[in-house]
Amino acid sequence: MSDVVVNVNGLAKTFQVKQKAAGLRGSVRSLWRQNTREVTAVSDISFALQKGEMLAFIGPNGAGKSTTIKMLTGILYPSAGQASVLGFTPWKDRRKLGYHIGSVFGQKPQLWYHLPPEDTFRLFARIYELDMAEFQKRRDFLVESFQIADLLQTPVRKLSLGQRMKCEIAASLLHRPRIIFLDEPTIGLDVVAKQQIREAIRYLNEQEQTTIFLTSHDAGDIESLCKRVVIINHGRLIYDNSTSALKRQYLRRKIIDVRFAEPLTEPFALPCVETLKQGTHGLKLEFDGRDVPVETVVQQVMATKPTQDITIADPPLEEIIREIYKK
Amino acid sequence: MLLQLRRTTTKYTAITMTNLQNQLAYVWEALNRAVFIVLIMFVFVQLWTAVYETQGATEIAGLSLQATIWYFLIAEVMELGKIRHDERISEEVKDGSVAYTLTRPYNYLAYHFFNGLGETAVKMTLIFLLGLPLVVYYAGWPTVAPGQLLPVLLVGALAMLLDFFAFSIIGLLAFVTEDTFSFRLIYQKFVFILGGLMLPLDFLPGWLQPLARVLPFNLTTYAPAKLFVAFSWAQFWQILGLQILWLTIFGLILLRQYRWATKQLVVNGG
Numbered sequence: 292m293s294d295v296v297v298n299v300n301g302l303a304k305t306f307q308v309k310q311k312a313a314g315l316r317g318s319v320r321s322l323w324r325q326n327t328r329e330v331t332a333v334s335d336i337s338f339a340l341q342k343g344e345m346l347a348f349i350g351p352n353g354a355g356k357s358t359t360i361k362m363l364t365g366i367l368y369p370s371a372g373q374a375s376v377l378g379f380t381p382w383k384d385r386r387k388l389g390y391h392i393g394s395v396f397g398q399k400p401q402l403w404y405h406l407p408p409e410d411t412f413r414l415f416a417r418i419y420e421l422d423m424a425e426f427q428k429r430r431d432f433l434v435e436s437f438q439i440a441d442l443l444q445t446p447v448r449k450l451s452l453g454q455r456m457k458c459e460i461a462a463s464l465l466h467r468p469r470i471i472f473l474d475e476p477t478i479g480l481d482v483v484a485k486q487q488i489r490e491a492i493r494y495l496n497e498q499e500q501t502t503i504f505l506t507s508h509d510a511g512d513i514e515s516l517c518k519r520v521v522i523i524n525h526g527r528l529i530y531d532n533s534t535s536a537l538k539r540q541y542l543r544r545k546i547i548d549v550r551f552a553e554p555l556t557e558p559f560a561l562p563c564v565e566t567l568k569q570g571t572h573g574l575k576l577e578f579d580g581r582d583v584p585v586e587t588v589v590q591q592v593m594a595t596k597p598t599q600d601i602t603i604a605d606p607p608l609e610e611i612i613r614e615i616y617k618k
Numbered sequence: 619m620l621l622q623l624r625r626t627t628t629k630y631t632a633i634t635m636t637n638l639q640n641q642l643a644y645v646w647e648a649l650n651r652a653v654f655i656v657l658i659m660f661v662f663v664q665l666w667t668a669v670y671e672t673q674g675a676t677e678i679a680g681l682s683l684q685a686t687i688w689y690f691l692i693a694e695v696m697e698l699g700k701i702r703h704d705e706r707i708s709e710e711v712k713d714g715s716v717a718y719t720l721t722r723p724y725n726y727l728a729y730h731f732f733n734g735l736g737e738t739a740v741k742m743t744l745i746f747l748l749g750l751p752l753v754v755y756y757a758g759w760p761t762v763a764p765g766q767l768l769p770v771l772l773v774g775a776l777a778m779l780l781d782f783f784a785f786s787i788i789g790l791l792a793f794v795t796e797d798t799f800s801f802r803l804i805y806q807k808f809v810f811i812l813g814g815l816m817l818p819l820d821f822l823p824g825w826l827q828p829l830a831r832v833l834p835f836n837l838t839t840y841a842p843a844k845l846f847v848a849f850s851w852a853q854f855w856q857i858l859g860l861q862i863l864w865l866t867i868f869g870l871i872l873l874r875q876y877r878w879a880t881k882q883l884v885v886n887g888g
């Protein structure tokens with residue numbers, strides 16, 4: 292069992308949200324007199340993560356994902372429960388743990404704003420006490436993986452968001468962390484940048500068995516990276532299984548896309564089938580496989596007009612996730 | 619052991635150097651701020667020349683006009699050049715970047731010390747050099763003897779450290795209150811009056827002086843400035859003893875406070 296990287300047991304976090312009065316008096320008073328309201332961000336979650344796993348830790352806004360990451364990286368004390376990351380209790384051994392974990396917060400910059408990324412990389416090499424020769428090899432490897440060679444010498448303030456994010460993630464990987472926590476690393480990026488980041492992360496996981504703990508609202512991130520999904524909602528763990536099981540379990544809905552050889556003359560209608568789009572030659576339908584079998588729908592479609600092309604697809608993962616969140 | 623020591627040293631040196639490089643982007647801004655010293659020194663010179671004239675005295679509380687002018691330059695260099703990391707901690711807490719800075723393998727306060735050190739060195743030098751021509755013009759060259767320079771520098775260094783400790787206590791309050799502006803303001807008022815920024819302590823009313831001298835505020839500003847213009851070994855030892863005492867007290871407070879504050883910390887954002 293030495294390959295368990297993260298072990299979380301009954302972890303919970305309740306925030307005391309202060310209702311602080313404005314101004315100096317309010318600040319001073321808030322030191323001892325507190326008008327507080329309790330917010331349960333995470334309640335009683337348990338899971339374990341093996342070495343080399345890539346976990347998607349997802350849930351709607353405010354579900355408690357970031358709060359969980361903050362506890363696992365040791366910057367937040369839990370209200371209850373235990374967690375062990377690489378054998379350390381994060382909030383107690385924060386500094387020792389620091390050598391072995393990496394974290395990326397999509398909304399927060401860590402690179403020095405006025406300096407080129409290269410300078411921050413060098414600083415991190417010192418902070419993590421890397422051997423300089425080793426560091427250079429590592430940097431070259433990451434520069435190659437993230438394709439950031441031509442960005443290294445540009446002051447960070449002159450980089451685009453996507454360029455910067457690639458450098459931010461690379462910076463968090465310099466010290467060869469055994470696990471990396473990625474909190475929405477692809478937020479606000481275009482498809483190409485997203486793809487590059489996903490590929491680099493996957494490559495790293497393959498090459499070094501780096502354990503990946505990823506939160507994202509982008510189903511693409513999850514689909515292309517993670518074999519396993521944990522879903523939390525209102526601070527509770529509501530799903531923990533493989534991504535494919537998630538699809539199978541929730542994949543009752545199908546989408547059929549048809550192109551006809553001749554123009555359609557009448558609106559297509561079938562009970563329990565939703566017509567998403569209808570053009571002169573095209574038709575897009577969605578239905579629940581339990582209400583109407585796929586064969587029935589296909590037969591009906593083919594009976595309407597001669598068909599040129601027909602595709603049957605699963606709805607995107609995004610839709611499945613939306614279904615679960617709604618519950 | 620030795621290797622670890624070398625790694626630790628290079629670690630904190632790197633932090634200082636990186637911040638210094640980052641600051642170069644602000645050179646003009648820093649210069650702009652430093653020009654303030656010329657203005658304020660000019661006001662001081664006019665003010666105190668008038669005071670000495672109306673008093674018809676060559677010395678007040680043992681300080682000549684020349685000494686007083688030099689006193690204010692050094693006091694301002696100390697005050698304006700100090701590490702202001704409480705603001706930075708407050709920013710980190712507010713924007714949530716403390717999530718990064720707190721999880722790296724270093725001592726969080728040492729990180730801030732070395733982070734501010736380079737900036738402070740630059741600021742102090744700049745302020746001193748900009749104020750120098752004016753002060754030399756009105757007050758001549760300083761009278762400090764070469765042999766006294768070392769103890770003065772020592773007291774100056776400890777003054778900086780003590781100030782860093784005090785502002786660390788204020789800065790760590792940000793872990794709970796997020797904003798430290800109010801606390802800083804109160805502290806600075808004390809430094810202003812009891813720390814010798816407005817008047818050298820020697821000019822304060824007799825009943826207030828003993829109190830002001832044992833409180834920590836004067837040890838960060840008045841102490842190096844006074845020793846620079848009117849050195850005495852007796853006062854040096856007294857100041858040194860008090861500095862060490864207050865460093866110990868603040869250090870102990872910080873140790874406990876750090877543990878308490880990290881438990882209270884609520885990291886924003888995400």
Ligand SMILES: Nc1ncnc2c1ncn2[C@@H]1O[C@H](COP(=O)(O)OP(=O)(O)OP(=O)(O)O)[C@@H](O)[C@H]1O
Pocket residue numbers: 306307308330331332333350351352353354355356357358359884885886887888
């Ligand atoms: N610093 C804080 N003080 C008080 N409450 C907080 C704090 N941080 C988070 N919360 C609350 O805890 C809950 C979980 O927040 P968290 O940031 O973990 O959500 P999340 O799953 O990361 O959401 P998102 O997808 O929007 O990033 C929310 O209800 C939020 O209001």
Ligand SMILES: [Mg+2]
Pocket residue numbers: 356357358474887888
């Ligand atoms: Mg979040």
